[in-house]
Amino acid sequence: MEKVEDQNPQQEEDQVVNPWEVSAKDGGKIDYDKLIDKFGCQRLDQSFVDRVQRLTSRPPHVFLRRGVFFAHRDFNDILDAYERGQKFYLYTGRGPSSEALHLGHLIPFMFTKYLQDAFKVPLVIQLTDDEKCMWKNLSVEESQRLARENAKDIIACGFDISKTFIFSDFDYVGGAFYKNMVKVAKCVTYNKVVGIFGFTGEDHIGKLSFPPVQAVPSFPSSFPHLFSGKDDLRCLIPCAIDQDPYFRMTRDVAPRIGYHKPALIESLFFPALQGETGKMSASDPNSAIYVTDSAKDIKYKVNKHAFTGGQETIEKHRQYGANLEVDIPIKYLNFFLEDDAELEHIKKEYGAGRMLTGEVKKRLIEVLTEIVERHRRARAAVTDEMVDAFMAVRPLPNMFD
Amino acid sequence: MAYSKDQLLARLKELQIEFSQYEHPVVLTVEAQAKYVGNLGGALSKNLFLKDKKHRYYVVSALADTKVDLKVLSQRLGLGKGGLRMAAEEALVEILKVPLGCVTPFAVVNESARHVSLLLDQGFKAQEYCFFHPLSNDMSISLNAHCLDKFLKSIGRDPSYVDLEANPPVGKDQPPDLAAFVPSDAPILSDLPVKAPTQDSTGKHVSAASNSAAVAAKAIKPSGNAQNVKEKPVNTVQPSIPAADAGNFVEELLDRASALLLSEISEDSIKQHSGQLGAEVANNIKKCLREDLKNLATIFKNTAYTEGFYAGTRYQPKRL
Numbered sequence: 001m002e003k004v005e006d007q008n009p010q011q012e013e014d015q016v017v018n019p020w021e022v023s024a025k026d027g028g029k030i031d032y033d034k035l036i037d038k039f040g041c042q043r044l045d046q047s048f049v050d051r052v053q054r055l056t057s058r059p060p061h062v063f064l065r066r067g068v069f070f071a072h073r074d075f076n077d078i079l080d081a082y083e084r085g086q087k088f089y090l091y092t093g094r095g096p097s098s099e100a101l102h103l104g105h106l107i108p109f110m111f112t113k114y115l116q117d118a119f120k121v122p123l124v125i126q127l128t129d130d131e132k133c134m135w136k137n138l139s140v141e142e143s144q145r146l147a148r149e150n151a152k153d154i155i156a157c158g159f160d161i162s163k164t165f166i167f168s169d170f171d172y173v174g175g176a177f178y179k180n181m182v183k184v185a186k187c188v189t190y191n192k193v194v195g196i197f198g199f200t201g202e203d204h205i206g207k208l209s210f211p212p213v214q215a216v217p218s219f220p221s222s223f224p225h226l227f228s229g230k231d232d233l234r235c236l237i238p239c240a241i242d243q244d245p246y247f248r249m250t251r252d253v254a255p256r257i258g259y260h261k262p263a264l265i266e267s268l269f270f271p272a273l274q275g276e277t278g279k280m281s282a283s284d285p286n287s288a289i290y291v292t293d294s295a296k297d298i299k300y301k302v303n304k305h306a307f308t309g310g311q312e313t314i315e316k317h318r319q320y321g322a323n324l325e326v327d328i329p330i331k332y333l334n335f336f337l338e339d340d341a342e343l344e345h346i347k348k349e350y351g352a353g354r355m356l357t358g359e360v361k362k363r364l365i366e367v368l369t370e371i372v373e374r375h376r377r378a379r380a381a382v383t384d385e386m387v388d389a390f391m392a393v394r395p396l397p398n399m400f401d
Numbered sequence: 402m403a404y405s406k407d408q409l410l411a412r413l414k415e416l417q418i419e420f421s422q423y424e425h426p427v428v429l430t431v432e433a434q435a436k437y438v439g440n441l442g443g444a445l446s447k448n449l450f451l452k453d454k455k456h457r458y459y460v461v462s463a464l465a466d467t468k469v470d471l472k473v474l475s476q477r478l479g480l481g482k483g484g485l486r487m488a489a490e491e492a493l494v495e496i497l498k499v500p501l502g503c504v505t506p507f508a509v510v511n512e513s514a515r516h517v518s519l520l521l522d523q524g525f526k527a528q529e530y531c532f533f534h535p536l537s538n539d540m541s542i543s544l545n546a547h548c549l550d551k552f553l554k555s556i557g558r559d560p561s562y563v564d565l566e567a568n569p570p571v572g573k574d575q576p577p578d579l580a581a582f583v584p585s586d587a588p589i590l591s592d593l594p595v596k597a598p599t600q601d602s603t604g605k606h607v608s609a610a611s612n613s614a615a616v617a618a619k620a621i622k623p624s625g626n627a628q629n630v631k632e633k634p635v636n637t638v639q640p641s642i643p644a645a646d647a648g649n650f651v652e653e654l655l656d657r658a659s660a661l662l663l664s665e666i667s668e669d670s671i672k673q674h675s676g677q678l679g680a681e682v683a684n685n686i687k688k689c690l691r692e693d694l695k696n697l698a699t700i701f702k703n704t705a706y707t708e709g710f711y712a713g714t715r716y717q718p719k720r721l
Contacts, residue, residue, distance in 0.1 A: 117695075155703070158695075158696050158699050158700075159699075160699055160702065160703070161702065161703040161706045161707070162702070162706060374693075374696070378696065378700055381700045381703075381704060383704075383707065385707050385708075385710075385711050386703060386704065386707040388707075388710075388711075389706060389707045389710040389711070392710065394710075
């Protein structure tokens, strides 16, 4: 589900956001309001957050509180049905293009884990090894290997094995899943798929036929070993907003083949360490915090490479305060600092110039180190046998408990 | 790491120990071995791997013809009448690192067998050479008892030969004559614990302490430094560390809770809350630890499920 290589030519108008390219207008910031408008999805406002809190009887996840997950499609339908006692299942995924995962990659998984725990619902996780094999020109074996390696980091996010099914396309495509793929494929013309995904005459047929693979996990009948007899079960897809065009296609097709449209809950983009306008790239290890980074690495990266909104001199800083709009440590704390009150305090003091950049960075380093440490410990407990178990086609009798 | 046949043979050559080697199909019994090397002039050996009630282990290596009476041996060792029995197959693999049918004096070269006692039949001395398995059933090597001694001395073992057929009285005034052979400082090993499944699932025996199982257990330990994960303060015979260990899990939970508790109670907090300190601390602990402990519990659950799943895939349905 990751961004694929740049296919679309840079459009003249403002920003470009699609599964393969995300860039802001004039090298500025992404305008999320415009994006919601253009895509036609809905804002996730405070009333939703309150409703989730009521329904799940627990504090809403930090990503909800801070507006990291900020847009949705039909999330209200999911909540309405849930209130009536109708459960749903979660679907998310990863395109295993590299072994190195950074914190940005973990965000949808952290949020999905929260959803699984809060609503007590099952989850399917798709590893699109075939996609990466095709787009990144990896060998079949290598993409399968990466899928398994990534699965370990995903499992380390804390998913409950009795409610979670992880599958790789190379392993699982076939049977009922493939039947749904054909049903979906029949509903999308060549022109449409070119229009949505920007394919050209030079692209190989593998790419053209891939989209249904990512669409059909939205339909419960794709997983007969899990949801047999539950054709009515709804699906909620947590993802980053650049995946929206993708599921627009799926939602368009769903009613035509007699299925519920999947609901979506979408997140902002996780900024690169060097700033919103920078791009996080696997080739630049300093653009992101990796789950394999040591405490020393994190300290170095934040101190040396994080783009800050602090002023050039202490005097100026005390006078004008920090520019919170572009300050990366503040943005990262917004994602990862649990304590609302503390974050508010930091923003206030830093914005007023009373707190210095160094202090903010120091706090960020603490928070990130704790997260990475916890992840690493959990990752160490994941064995190959555990991956096999998560990926086994098996019933999950307690998936709604 | 388990000594391999090749390593052993190389070592013997290094020590300039004279021996001859004969390859043959895998054999599990002395009779089978006899088919291939029985008429080459040397004496075949029979090798027993025994254990006593206190989980101490013994290799008894004797001429094939020597009568070995376990009851007598048990008394002579001072273990009472029924103190010795054949060790379990798992122990063979765990401690001696050899497969079934392959017990051999050479197995004590393994670190895991450091505390295994070795009893050699004095009958070996009278033979020109004797046959033993060199850590593998598909080969037999023949060597003189003298040469065997040289090898044993090189690994710090004191070769001592015993009249295994003797049956001296053991009683109040006659101490057990083989009492010296009982391992003195062997660690007390409980019966080998449930092993976590490992990478090497092809063999019949689940091998001990795969890195992942060990690392899994270590991950539960309260160690802030990830580098420590690779170290294993495991006892010498290396049973595999059970991955879903309730004891470790609980220790980790208690460690975290008590660490937090200690940090919450200070002069300041006592002054601040006085009588209400208990409730205040209890609340804080719940708030801070809730997510952390749930994560630990999920890891524990996933590990236990995986063990069960692995066992289930190798389950043999009841024979009707």
